[in-house]
Amino acid sequence: MAISLFPVTPDFIAEIGDIDLSRPLDPADLAAIRDAFARYAVLIFPDQHLSPEQHTGFAQHFGPLETSIGVYRADAPLRVRADLADVSNLNHNNEVWGEDSRLRMFQLGNRLWHTDSSFKHLPARASLLYARSIPPFGGHTEFADERAAYDALPPDMARRLEGLIAEHSIFTSRARLGFTNFSDTEHQALPPVPQMVVRTIPETARKSLYLASHAGRIFGLADAEGRQLIDDLVAHATERRFVHCHRWRTFDLVMWDNRCTMHRGLEFDDLRFRRDMQRATVSDIANSCEQEGVRIEAA
Numbered sequence: 001m002a003i004s005l006f007p008v009t010p011d012f013i014a015e016i017g018d019i020d021l022s023r024p025l026d027p028a029d030l031a032a033i034r035d036a037f038a039r040y041a042v043l044i045f046p047d048q049h050l051s052p053e054q055h056t057g058f059a060q061h062f063g064p065l066e067t068s069i070g071v072y073r074a075d076a077p078l079r080v081r082a083d084l085a086d087v088s089n090l091n092h093n094n095e096v097w098g099e100d101s102r103l104r105m106f107q108l109g110n111r112l113w114h115t116d117s118s119f120k121h122l123p124a125r126a127s128l129l130y131a132r133s134i135p136p137f138g139g140h141t142e143f144a145d146e147r148a149a150y151d152a153l154p155p156d157m158a159r160r161l162e163g164l165i166a167e168h169s170i171f172t173s174r175a176r177l178g179f180t181n182f183s184d185t186e187h188q189a190l191p192p193v194p195q196m197v198v199r200t201i202p203e204t205a206r207k208s209l210y211l212a213s214h215a216g217r218i219f220g221l222a223d224a225e226g227r228q229l230i231d232d233l234v235a236h237a238t239e240r241r242f243v244h245c246h247r248w249r250t251f252d253l254v255m256w257d258n259r260c261t262m263h264r265g266l267e268f269d270d271l272r273f274r275r276d277m278q279r280a281t282v283s284d285i286a287n288s289c290e291q292e293g294v295r296i297e298a299a
């Protein structure tokens with residue numbers, strides 16, 4: 001039986017049904033998922049029952065997986081496999097974290113608009129977030145369509161952004177939250193990287209903004225001017241007309257294209273309820289500047 005596709009919005013979010021991702025995939029189904037992913041950028045697969053191996057196995061159809069940046073943090077052992085990012089509010093003993101936990105401060109960064117791993121030279125192409133348990137209320141995830149946001153830019157702004165390169169760093173997004181106590185080892189493990197402000201998605205030739213709270217300055221502009229431009233663009237890209245809120249159900253797998261979307265987690269009572277989310281993250285094929293044929297030395 002072929003997959004079913006239910007658009008949630010005309011060209012941004014779709015649900016995919018009539019597929020069991022715990023089983024080997026029919027090549028025709030995989031092709032249909034790829035087509036849907038190119039068009040919508042966010043796909044929801046409800047009611048999937050996946051072991052970590054099945055979760056990462058499905059993700060690997062889209063490319064090699066990242067290693068979680070949790071491995072760079074010396075403060076706590078990992079709760080999940082290194083090829084899954086632990087997006088839960090649980091410590092390595094599987095208990096709800098404490099108010100003062102460093103992990104909690106670090107994860108607060110997910111509440112800021114971002115795209116995954118843009119602070120890595122080779123950023124993330126796709127993320128596949130799986131809900132093992134969810135709080136009874138709150139803890140939704142919002143997604144912003146940066147292709148639609150690009151299309152809606154005034155033409156003079158689109159021209160101004162041509163060829164611009166931003167500097168992304170995980171420490172920039174954490175500093176926005178006042179969280180700055182990182183060790184030298186942590187700093188050295190994740191140096192700042194350049195990324196295009198506008199990129200083209202090869203599968204559709206659509207242009208997209210490529211923004212995140214990780215972006216701190218723009219090469220060739222004064223620091224304050226670059227920061228202001230980034231903040232203005234993020235505000236534009238996250239206007240309600242470009243944003244969809246996903247309200248999780250247990251066993252949803254949600255897959256998004258990090259090249260042309262931003263997302264953020266919404267608040268929930270994280271000291272009271274368990275929220276166990278795990279993410280498989282597919283690497284992009286190259287840095288966004290390399291993909292646009294822009295020489296990084298210019299930055």
Ligand code: OGA
Nearest residue numbers: 087110140141264265279
């Ligand atoms: C992520 C992320 C937000 C959330 O998994 O990359 O940012 O709502 N998640 O958990």
Ligand code: MN
Nearest residue numbers: 110114115116
């Ligand atoms: Mn994220």
